[in-house]
Amino acid sequence: MPSSHNQGICKSRDQKADYSNYGSEISVCAPSSGAGGWRITTSDVRGTYIDQSGNKRGAGYSQGQGYTNAFDRSGFGGTSSACPLVAGICALLFSIKPDLTSQQVKDLIQKTARRIGDGASYDPQSHSPYYGYGCIDAASAAQAILSEITKQVDENSDDDSDVLEMAQETALAGAQ
Incomplete structure (x- = not known):
């Protein structure tokens, strides 16, 4: 299904959670509590x-x-905390650039995810059956969109500076 997203779960200390799914379908992972990890509040x-x-x-x-x-x-933990975290990050990205497609958001969070766990578990395409493309990273994903917006504003005109400033404020508030 093109608009679906399969995620794994990692502990807050960047280890695979025992209850996480795994396999080639995992896109990214998101932190949750898990045994030995920090709790989610x-x-x-x-x-x-x-x-x-x-x-x-x-x-x-x-x-x-x-x-x-x-x-x-x-x-609070498990998929009950990891899934809403990913959904919230996706909402943040859509708030910065509403014309993104769901596939573009999925591609972006995969591209900006940070590698965690055993590096040997990643294949040559940077995918791990345990972590997908890595742990979702809201700040990196938002910055990638802002960089794209900045480039477009610079190429088009100086009149869009208020749009850029508003997008930067939205991203910074949401990524914190």
Whole structure:
């Protein structure tokens, strides 16, 4: 499927997570907690809501499964944290340059991913069955788009400097 994205999961210390998928289909990997890694901290929804049956429910993530209705959670991990991370980085890239196609974003995150793990696991095309093209790198991907925009602005005119400045501010805010 041309618009799909298969990712692996690495630990925060740039090692393959035991629960990660692997194989030739892996595009990139994204960090998650994993045994021996730093924990992922996230925010959660607070309060309650009334469901369709009229029952009062906690608005937080997965009530009763180790998550609470607290404002933050430091035990967040697995694909529940890695997949939204990749989706958020893709959204950042689309916010910088909305006319990108999904294939262009996929190509960009593969091209700008940083190699991790055993270098011997990468083939001559820079692909690893464990890490894909490496760990997704938001700052490198955003910088690649900004460099392209800068080049286009320089080639076309000086009148687009406000567009460039806005794109740079968006990228810097999102990549932090």
